[in-house]
Amino acid sequence: MxxxxxxxxxxxxxxxxxxxxxxxxxxxxxxxxxxxxxxxxxxxxxxxxxxxxxxxxxxxxxxxxxxxxxxxxxxxxxxxxxxxxxxxxxxSFGERISEYCLSYVLSDLQFHKYFKEKQVEKEWATKTPKMVKDLTIVIFGSGEIGQAVAKTFHRFGATVYGVSLSGKQKEFFKEITKPASAGPLLTLADWVISTLPLTKETMKLIDDEIFNHFKGAAFINVGRGATVDESAMIEGLNSGKIRYAVLDVLTAEPLPNDSALWGRDDLIITPHISAVxxxxxxxxxxxxxxxxxxxxxxxxxxxxxxxxx
CATH class of the missing domain: 3.40.50.720 (NAD(P)-binding Rossmann-like Domain)
Structure with missing residues (x-):
């Protein structure tokens, strides 16, 4: 050439x-x-x-x-x-995104929000932090980014499952399955992390059918916003199927001022900065x-x- x-x-x-x-x-x-x-x-x-x-x-x-x-x-x-x-x-996208995901998981396990609230209230209230090794994490996408995230949590001792279009088995995942077979894994998940790229096949792949399998798992999206049906995600948050969400990518970027996502206490929005x-x-x-x-x-x-x- x-x-x-x-x-x-x-x-x-x-x-x-x-x-x-x-x-x-x-x-x-x-x-x-x-x-x-x-x-x-x-x-x-x-x-x-x-x-x-x-x-x-x-x-x-x-x-x-x-x-x-x-x-x-x-x-x-x-x-x-x-x-x-x-x-x-x-x-270093994989490393950056892994650290982004890990930071929110650790903050949740260490009850940062809870202890800050107690500090404001001047209340000496104890609560025992949890550990990553006790978590089950399901990662959508097993490409370079997904593998990097899996590697990070695997090294902390978490049980890591994957969901990909091919279902091909890869290192650091206990098991990888296709989306149609992901239900049983999602019911076990403490955290579900999406690293999916946007293609015709992944457009709104994470929809109500996927979220309905959640049993109170937290959700992170560091892939592409349009891979998630945001209306279905909101329904999942409202119903409690999704405990908490962290969104670094959204269908509309920048997120419009009138978006209902801004005012929710059960999610965090960052402006596509997990892998600058x-x-x-x-x-x-x-x-x-x-x-x-x-x-x-x-x-x-x-x-x-x-x-x-």
Whole structure:
């Protein structure tokens, strides 16, 4: 694959210019994503950025590299050729998301909210913290992110189950099953964590049928917002099937001011920060990917168009 002209979209211009534009065989254009023209796209062999520009057309591109782990915003666009390469950023996302999930689980086990309330009330009230090793955790998605989360909780001694479209068994999971067979596992769960990417198959996959199996489990979504039927989730919270929810991703981002989710005491909302892209890591991933392309080596971050990830 002969790549000479690289169009970089977004806020990464200065770091790119410092690190890799000394290669005289490459031509770069660094243009804010909302200023990219059709001429820029026609000129480019490769497009690099966090999201497609408004006039994005992949038909003339040889390679598209996303600075994010999720690529649904690119896949939603028509015009892809069979031989166009799409890659995504793989860096410390798994570690970051694992720590995000672990922080909320530990806070819950250690009764942080309870003790803060007692502090305000000036009440010396004891309550024995619980331990991760006594938990049963079900993780939706067994890809790189799901495996990283499973690894973290497995090392703390938790019993970890997985749910994936393939049902293929993987390390750190006691068992992995397909969604249609997940009911018995969900009834055992103390926590259910979704790391699902957004594809046609995962759109609203976590729906009322899934939530109805909950027996008071807490729920974390660090995958994609649209993989969850939010109306069904609200019903689950109202009924007590879902004890508590932590949402880092939502169907609408930013969440509208009039959303009913804002005012609930039984959930926490964070603005898609569980795995913020580190600029240096993102550029390192791009450089490594480009090097592997030139060497015709296997790409571990290549997107399978049929799967959507």
């Amino acid at each position: 002969d790549i000479k002209n690289i169009l970089v979209a977004g806020k990464y211009e200065e770091l790119f210019q410092k690190q890799i534009t000394n290669d005289e065989s490459l031509n770069f254009r660094f243009i804010p994503v909302d200023e990219i023209t059709l001429d820029d796209l026609s000129w480019a062999d490769a497009y690099v950025g966090s999201k497609p520009c408004s006039n994005f057309n992949p038909s003339n591109l040889k390679w598209v590299h996303s600075f994010n782990a999720g690529v649904n915003n690119f896949l939603e666009i028509d015009g892809w050729k069979e031989d166009t390469l799409l890659t995504r950023t793989i860096c 892209t580190d600029l240096n890591e993102a550029i390192s991933c791009f450089i490594e990917t480009f090097s592997n392309i030139e060497k015709k080596e296997k790409l571990l971050n290549q997107v399978d168009f049929s799967k959507g990830y």
